[in-house]
Amino acid sequence: MRRVVITGVGAITPIGNDVKSYWNNLLNGVSGAGKISRFDTTKFKTDFACELKDYDALNYFDKKQSRKLDRFNQYGQIAADEAIKDANLCFEKLDTDRIGVIFSSGIGGFETIEKDIIAFSQDQFNPRFNPFFITKIIANSLAGSLSIKYGLRGVNTCTVTACSSSTNGLIQAFNYIRWGKADIIISGGSEAPINQSAVGGFNAMKALSTNNENFKTASRPFGKTRDGFVLGEGAGALVVESLESALKRDAKIYAEIIGGGETADAYHITNTHPEGIGAYLAMKEALREGGILPKEVNYINAHATSTGPGDLSEAKAIETLFKDSLDTISISGTKSMTGHLLGGTGAIEAIATCLSIHTDLIPPTMNTKVMDAAIAPGFKVTLGAKTSKTVEYALSNNFGFGGHCAAVLLKKYNE
Template sequence: MSQRRVVVTGLGTLNPLGHNTEESWANLLAGKSGAATIQQFDASLFKTQFACEVKDFNGADVFGRKDVRRLDPVMQYALVASDEAIADAKLEEVENKKRIGVFWASGIGGITTLQQEVQNYERGSGTPRFNPFLVPKMIVDASAGNISIRHGFRGPTGAFVTACASSTHCISLAYDQIRLSRADVMVVGGAEAAINAVGVGAFNALKALSTRNEDPSVASRPFDKDRDGFVIGEGAASLILEDYEHAKARGAKIYAEIIGVAQNADAYHITAPDPEGHGVIDVIQLALEDANIKAEDLDYLNPHSTSTDLGDIAESNAIIKALGDAAFKVKMSATKSMTGHMISAAGAMESLICIKTLQTGEIAPTINFEEFDPQIDSRLQITPNVKQSADLQIAMNMNYGFGGHNSAVIFKKITE
């Protein structure tokens, strides 16, 4: 079966650094941290009291007081990000909505709504009463459904949950829908809104979060010897994937081309990374093979690098094993140092960053870096603390999730 070329024609995001792509990109290049003391609930008794929250956002201002009551924050974030991407790609001008689909990710779904409803039940008395919107506000696939309904998109639609690899999997799977002619356009992305007592408390129990409460802005420090865990983030990011000929025919703006994807599993542990990195090595090499390129063709890499002790070591070693000497030439930046870890939205956000990096030739920094962990090879080009400029043609984004899920996607600069 002949396979079609797939390009990106729209971008959108709402995240701890901005309410749109332009604002977010400017703050990323400036090396701004999105971490601060938690405002959404009283975290004073928690081991971790800070996060990378979306700031100055009121869903009622966007959706109205009536409609916002039907939307958990995770769905509000998803709709804002996808609305921007859809408008950017001018998809409302496309008549055949049956050929436009939505693949959307969330690792935890409407956990804020679930927490509120359980608390209300515990505080109540007599006959249990639950909000009739509990289920549609809680289920993971509601974001994809809301995006589809809002815009009338009737193509392949669904939700994918592979923890922190979720939205990268969405991109990969949507890519296949288009190149195999099952759709012409796919709205893809991910959203997460888990900065609440359950989300923070649960990750604290896993000892996964940084506890640098005295100075949150420097807490997320991938590769650095003094890192002590990741900083939980929230928000959403969206990409519009489109058949190249379809995009050209309607005069769409094209940001980049997707040339390779891969997914696999560690088959090692439900939360811990494989210390030998077999799954990560394989997913990198599978993506390169799918793209029909060599390791030395890579110009930029946005690694998963969450600022956890074991994770950063295992990933950096796997990158070197997978790429060989090319690992010390490829430019890298661990942008979770600024956005925090947006869980399922991380892959879409970092893919957006890869695309902007190719488009602009500007490389966002890895902030808060002082000294390499002795177990991480210091020859890696991680763009410490200050942005760089370079002529870049090909970029890769990689993400991994609890359960041992791995996914990678490779983008190529469009020069036509």
């Protein structure tokens, strides 16, 4: 088994359109929430979300390209371009048959689906679909676009497991490289779900916060007054590489990937298991694969969506696995600032976890004033402000509808 490292990162998020601004705003507790600008929210229970700021597709793509790409594809390409540049990859000097793309999305071209179906149904005289309809909506179109753009002929796939999609994809990338099936993989996740269908659908199942008066502070992970998640959009990308390849290129190394756990709750299509069984097993497997004990983990970037049962089940899983060292682990719920990017959330949170290891800084959990009384007293959520701490080992957790559970274990790189 080969060692696997992260050599490049890229992101476009509601709190920053590149990694530097994203990380700085994350550390400083900046909220990405605002009133929805994309459509009239009068008929909806929720009128706010975490939209990208100052985004114009024409700053990144020409007019013809932008018309052919759904927003989720645009966001993913932007994040991947930054990660590739950050890793200083020169594809002309590399064996592109050994470089792959595993880029995930929970839904794919959601905005295109909504707009084109509405347009089709309203055109009584000449109803027809856009010729790019299919290629814009399929979730794997982003992975394909990146492969074509850079001429990458290695593994090319898309993991679709709802909100754990890009964490599952990162674990896949880790496995392909350590098994020797690839040398470098561009891994990530992207989502563009801020539209009427998503807001209406999540409202109908009572998953979204409806705290319209206090939208800036509505996402309250593990908090007593939490009332649902805040929808977000954007993308994250990581260059995942064999250590041998990274050293040969003299690449900078942010962190090493040493384990991944992929399990199922086997409980309910939307609700997580009350005892957090799937989450517990995913984290346990990641630690087993990484060859470390629970007491060695310093930091957890929690899934922590700010939903009632979801936060409690994750807390229960963490309390069970880390019962003997719970008070030594720092825990962050960074969705309190970014919102929930669905299939893109695992990627941007893996980046946050990676940078925590690289900088020895723990981003805060914002907006939570009083912890849920059902959570153990030793559960150390970093409330209100960043903290400094040596981070040797860190977990990033993500869970998705369908009972999908994924946890990836990162380590500070040491020769």
